[in-house]
Amino acid sequence: MGISAVVIKKVQDVAKRLKYRPNMIATSLRTGKTRSIGLIVENISNPFFSVLAKVIEEEIMKFGYRVFYCSTYNDDERSAELVQSLLQANVDGFIITPTEKLDKSIEQLLEMKVPVVLIDRYFPGLDVSHVVMDNYEGAYSATMFLIKRGRRKIALINNNSGMVQMQLREKGYSDAMKKANLFDEQMILHLDYHSSEEQKIEEMLLFFKNNNSADGVLFLANYMGLAGILAIRKLGLKVPDDLAIISFDDHYSFILHSPSITVVEQPLDEIAKKTVELLMCQMKSDNNVVFEKVLLKGKLVVRESV
Amino acid sequence: MGISAVVIKKVQDVAKRLKYRPNMIATSLRTGKTRSIGLIVENISNPFFSVLAKVIEEEIMKFGYRVFYCSTYNDDERSAELVQSLLQANVDGFIITPTEKLDKSIEQLLEMKVPVVLIDRYFPGLDVSHVVMDNYEGAYSATMFLIKRGRRKIALINNNSGMVQMQLREKGYSDAMKKANLFDEQMILHLDYHSSEEQKIEEMLLFFKNNNSADGVLFLANYMGLAGILAIRKLGLKVPDDLAIISFDDHYSFILHSPSITVVEQPLDEIAKKTVELLMCQMKSDNNVVFEKVLLKGKLVVRESV
DNA sequence: CTGAAAGCGCTTACAG
């Protein structure tokens, strides 16, 4: 450094006096970097995603990055548009909970060498970094837990999204049930993801009426569990005496509910931290990126509903 | 237009073929506009704010604007930093739920002629557009409702934030109680905003033990109501027989709770739409901005807890 | 009317 400390101090003082702030836009135009990342989640109103978003933001702020959030509402078209829109905003990287047909957009990002990490779900055929919970194990353990507690007719409530994380959860349930010789396809219900909560409740009312011998139920996502509780209440079933309940993904209402609801809790902190770590790693090394696929264990939080 | 339709078509075709997308960064640098606004809320994890954010985003997207969300967590220092950070990102306007001492930052924005609209709360001394619910009226009506239902010893649970919207709610309660000759300062509890939920529950347990004749309670925000329900459950009080409950701001858990909780619901849609309208108005007319102060009516949603 | 040039505020390769 050929600049004397005195001069440095002088310049800094003037900068401070004039309240000089570098113009981020100009810096971005020149460097091609925006120090921002795009975070595409399913629905920022769902606490699962808002808490995830919060931790991701805190983590990435440590590296001086800003976050653009957006929600797909599981709409493929909207999701593809969001990717394009964030691309146009020149984000330096992506964190995405993809929708079912978003593989084309993800492939485009890979071709463009844009750093990207998928969370919560992924595409089995696509070579791209992702961080997800061990959904199979979570569902298997939860189902086994119900079986060990003496439940025999355990229902499964899934959606019809077809995304791999939901399929794995369903497979975890099915394998546990088959192992105990309790599997019965009739006990599985697939709700239409895009139907209203009222419609979901209706579907479940009908389902439980047709399967009135059910003594346990596993909900594969918190919004299904919440709607399910309302359906079960309408049927006048006693929890856990008549019916034991476990739901995926924790939610404030599950704690407040009486009886409180047992859940398969996702390790949100771990997921967020690992995701940011993988993304930062990709953003630092401009090429020869190694894809990393991370599987984290969930945790069964036992409450009064089982 | 001196350009023939044929040439226009040709150029557009080439643009499409080459997948030309204007570089937003360059456009921003040249025009000084980013077509983005900063949305500073208290806590994006609270459904009240996440739903508000969602509607605001949908509204402002119609005008081709993007939203930067951030949460203050009611921290004055963090809030001031967020304003500076968004300023540096050259957002074209601000929508802010201010913290108690954010008036300095707001004044700075006004001096810089940056469009800004406050929501949910405001500064009585500051001439700046805002959109808020009629908090006084909401609390007054809710309290009157409890009184008309025969409740006499109605407790009030507020926080100690000192923000005007909370003071107005408290005043609405006090005036209603005084009018009915039921006012008793002992029935008011101020929780520390920054304490944990457990601490809030502890404070409330103690409070209700000291005021065991209470037959009604008004919670001035949803997170206090949620903690309050847990405290009331620990005390073994029957709702609404022993104690009638009304809380401000709706929440999924209030609907799911058994008995379901009566709330003073804020007109989120209206608030969001009006806010965007005011902001767009300011952003269009570069000068002589007229400040508008909008007061919207809340709605008492009567459920089983009263 | 049209097309070329200037300039937004930075960073960095390069000439001296």
Added chain:
DNA sequence: CTGAAAGCGCTTACAG
């Protein structure tokens, strides 16, 4: 080592 110039990709005032 240092300082001036080029250039990121646009928009718009201006010369022709």
